[in-house]
Amino acid sequence: MPKTFRKRSATSEEELPTRLRFAVLRLARRLRQQADRDATPSMLSALSSIEYRAPVTLGELAEAERVTPPTMSKIVGRLEETGLVIRAKDKGDKRIQRLSLSKDGERFIERSRSRKNAYLARKLR
Numbered sequence: 001m002p003k004t005f006r007k008r009s010a011t012s013e014e015e016l017p018t019r020l021r022f023a024v025l026r027l028a029r030r031l032r033q034q035a036d037r038d039a040t041p042s043m044l045s046a047l048s049s050i051e052y053r054a055p056v057t058l059g060e061l062a063e064a065e066r067v068t069p070p071t072m073s074k075i076v077g078r079l080e081e082t083g084l085v086i087r088a089k090d091k092g093d094k095r096i097q098r099l100s101l102s103k104d105g106e107r108f109i110e111r112s113r114s115r116k117n118a119y120l121a122r123k124l125r
Contacts, residue, residue, distance in 0.1 A: 031116050038082070039108070042067075046075050047084060047101065047109050055088065055098035084108055 032041055039047070042065075049064050050056055056064075062072035076099060079085040084105035090096035101109065 031119065039112075042075050043079055044109075044112060046072070046079060047105060050085060050099050051101050051106070051109055054100035055090075056100075057090075057096055057098060061099060079105070 046061065046065060049061055053060065053064060058072055058076060059069055061076070062069045065072060067075075076085060080087065082104075083102055086100050086102045086105075087097045088100065090098050
């Protein structure tokens with residue numbers, strides 16, 4: 001029996017990016033809902049960036065997060081107040097401060113990721 005190929009509908013191919021975008025947005029919203037109530041999405045994003053880039057300067061972090069340095073300064077201030085981030089002077093230039101996660105910050109990120117992963121695992125069953 002000869003193979004037949006169905007021609008794909010142009011409409012369905014055009015719909016796919018839109019449907020995918022909506023699915024990703026819904027998933028992102030649901031994952032944010034699983035986040036710790038003590039941290040804003042901006043704080044969680046900054047924590048992840050610090051974890052990945054540490055030790056990082058405030059300016060480097062602001063650039064990575066695509067926010068202004070004053071905005072990042074406020075976010076980092078809140079993270080520092082809650083004991084999730086540590087500031088340390090740069091070894092080569094004492095005027096520069098570098099950010100890294102505290103032990104509490106590392107645990108906080110791990111708990112947040114575990115909660116989100118558990119949510120995804122439940123939904124994928």
